[in-house]
Amino acid sequence: MKDLDGAFSALADPTRRAILARLAVGEATVMELAEPFDMSQPAISRHLKVLEGAGLITRRVEGTKRPCRLAPDAIRQIDRWLDMLREALARNYDRLDQVLAEMQSEEGKEAP
Amino acid sequence: MSQLTLKTEGDTHVVVTRRFAAPPEAVYRAHMEPALLKKWLLGPEGWTMPVCINEAKPGGKIRYEWSDGKGGGFYLTGEFISLEPFRRIVHVERMHLPDATPDNHVETIFEPDGTGTLMTMRMTLPDSETRTAMLATGMEHGMEASYARLEETLEEEG
Numbered sequence: 001m002k003d004l005d006g007a008f009s010a011l012a013d014p015t016r017r018a019i020l021a022r023l024a025v026g027e028a029t030v031m032e033l034a035e036p037f038d039m040s041q042p043a044i045s046r047h048l049k050v051l052e053g054a055g056l057i058t059r060r061v062e063g064t065k066r067p068c069r070l071a072p073d074a075i076r077q078i079d080r081w082l083d084m085l086r087e088a089l090a091r092n093y094d095r096l097d098q099v100l101a102e103m104q105s106e107e108g109k110e111a112p
Numbered sequence: 113m114s115q116l117t118l119k120t121e122g123d124t125h126v127v128v129t130r131r132f133a134a135p136p137e138a139v140y141r142a143h144m145e146p147a148l149l150k151k152w153l154l155g156p157e158g159w160t161m162p163v164c165i166n167e168a169k170p171g172g173k174i175r176y177e178w179s180d181g182k183g184g185g186f187y188l189t190g191e192f193i194s195l196e197p198f199r200r201i202v203h204v205e206r207m208h209l210p211d212a213t214p215d216n217h218v219e220t221i222f223e224p225d226g227t228g229t230l231m232t233m234r235m236t237l238p239d240s241e242t243r244t245a246m247l248a249t250g251m252e253h254g255m256e257a258s259y260a261r262l263e264e265t266l267e268e269e270g
Contacts, residue, residue, distance in 0.1 A: 008214065012240070090116050093130050095152035099142050100134035 010054035015039070016047050020070065023057060027069040123240040128233040136222040139229045140198045143220065144168045154178070163187070170194050174203060198222065214238045 010016055019033055034044045048068055051057045059066045117129045132139050142148045146164040153176065154161055163177035174190035190205035201220040207213040217236040222229050237243040 009239075089118070089128060091157070092152050092154065093116060093132075095154065096139075096142055097132065099148055099151045100132055100138050103138050103142070103148075104134055 006054035007056055010050050010056055013047070013050075016051055019044070019047060019051065020056065023068060023070045027067045029065050029067050033068070120243070121234070124237050124243050126235045126237070126243060128235070130231050130233075131225055132229045132231065134228060136224055136229045137198045139222050139231060140201075143201060144195075149176075168192070168195060174205060 011020075015037060018037065022028060022033060022036070030041050030044055030048065033048075034041045037044065048057065048059070052059060052068075056071055057068045058071050059068050115130075119127050121127050142152065144166060146166050149166060150161045150164050153164075159178050159180050161176055161178050163175060165173060165175040167173050170192055172192040174192065175187065177185065177187040179185040187208050188205055189208065190203050193202040193204065195201055199222055202218070204215050204217050206215050215238060219234045219236075221232045221234075223232070224230075
């Protein structure tokens with residue numbers, strides 16, 4: 001991935017997240033992407049340029065078309081951080097409860 | 113007892129609260145002493161923290177390295193900005209996956225709450241886009257209900 005900051009900025013836009021959700025189903029052309037979003041092709045192209053610049057999608061050339069697909073590594077990188085943040089918080093604090101209980105019972109033993 | 117809560121504040125903050133059945137001294141120590149940190153700051157099941165550097169002084173370095181035991185892993189680096197023993201920790205951190213995530217500025221406060229502690233951790237992300245992306249993706253993973261519940265809770269508590 002080129003740049004995680006760029007990836008996060010790219011993901012801040014709801015249309016771009018929707019485009020990524022659509023691409024998660026499979027490769028699509030600009031025309032196919034423009035249809036459900038009720039947006040012009042140039043508008044979609046601008047969003048795709050941002051996503052491509054952030055390393056979130058890749059495009060290939062097929063005749064006059066340039067179909068887009070998700071860059072799996074990019075998504076996985078971001079997911080790893082988010083999953084860590086979320087899961088780590090809940091599980092870590094459950095474990096911390098245990099550590100605190102152990103600390104208190106050790107203190108109890110030391111007391112006369 | 114101690115439900116984790118997570119809510120947004122302003123454009124760039126995320127606030128996490130959690131209650132613990134131990135006094136602030138113990139909760140603070142568990143956040144600062146490597147031997148204790150290694151027991152709980154581990155993330156998903158099965159992960160360990162083979163490296164835990166935690167220089168408990170202003171400007172002190174933080175470096176935590178996690179391993180899944182199967183060759184996978186990543187690390188976090190940061191610096192302490194200020195420390196008030198048993199009450200408040202201010203630090204900056206970033207994950208390396210291996211690319212560094214945007215700097216997360218974190219203030220952690222421990223307040224007495226009955227015989228226990230109320231911890232409030234306030235994260236400040238560099239811009240609203242970073243935070244929006246973080247939370248929006250979180251919601252897509254099914255966190256929306258929790259956030260909503262928590263905002264209600266906080267509104268009720270005033």
